[in-house]
Amino acid sequence: MFDTVKKNLEARGFSVRTFATAAEAAAYLNETIDGRTVGFGGSVTLKDMGLYELLGSHNEVHWHWVNGQEERKAAMGTQVYLSSANGLAETGEIINIDGSGNRVASTLYGHEKVYLVIGRNKLAPTYDEALWRARNIASPKNAQRLGKKTPCAIKGDRCYDCKSPDRICRGLVVLWGPMMGMETEVILVDEDLGM
Ligand code: SF4
Numbered sequence: 001m002f003d004t005v006k007k008n009l010e011a012r013g014f015s016v017r018t019f020a021t022a023a024e025a026a027a028y029l030n031e032t033i034d035g036r037t038v039g040f041g042g043s044v045t046l047k048d049m050g051l052y053e054l055l056g057s058h059n060e061v062h063w064h065w066v067n068g069q070e071e072r073k074a075a076m077g078t079q080v081y082l083s084s085a086n087g088l089a090e091t092g093e094i095i096n097i098d099g100s101g102n103r104v105a106s107t108l109y110g111h112e113k114v115y116l117v118i119g120r121n122k123l124a125p126t127y128d129e130a131l132w133r134a135r136n137i138a139s140p141k142n143a144q145r146l147g148k149k150t151p152c153a154i155k156g157d158r159c160y161d162c163k164s165p166d167r168i169c170r171g172l173v174v175l176w177g178p179m180m181g182m183e184t185e186v187i188l189v190d191e192d193l194g195m
Contacts, residue, residue, distance in 0.1 A: 002188045008092035012177040015185040022049050025189045030054045039075025041083035041103035045194035072102045081111040084194050086138035087130035088122045094175040095134045099168040113183045119193025135159045139169050141195040
């Protein structure tokens with residue numbers, strides 16, 4: 001199912017690997033990333049794959065979901081950074097929406113290499129549909145997960161473009177390609193992963 005998006009991502013300069021299962025993708029990352037400093041972005045995908053525990057046995061790992069808010073800064077200075085995405089267009093654009101900014105900032109600058117681990121449920125045919133997915137599916141689910149007082153968290157049905165103090169959607173980043181000087185590898189998994 002990834003033939004077209006893989007071709008389009010590679011044409012934009014991303015490295016791409018595809019895996020049938022999350023377990024196979026986790027095994028690949030565990031074998032590839034060794035003896036490095038590794039930062040984690042907030043991601044249900046990474047959490048469910050157990051990557052912090054796997055990589056932590058032979059890398060120096062930093063994740064604010066495990067060790068508190070100070071880890072955000074430590075994660076920004078690592079050699080390697082891992083995140084997922086909120087939407088991926090079959091045409092190759094990678095979309096992320098963020099509240100604190102650390103996650104999207106790290107997909108733009110500051111690391112030697114970034115891995116983006118993306119399940120099949122994040123894929124949409126076009127850029128507009130991938131953006132719609134990020135705003136109307138991923139963000140409301142994340143607001144619900146975080147217990148935010150936003151209209152989307154109550155119903156979980158769509159984005160209301162709220163002006164709530166609890167709004168988690170503060171910035172939108174679209175990667176048209178890997179940033180200069182920072183290799184970005186997209187790990188596509190043929191399973192539903194994350195929000
Ligand atoms: S902008 Fe507000 S309503 Fe829309 S998804 Fe984000 S938090 Fe929810």
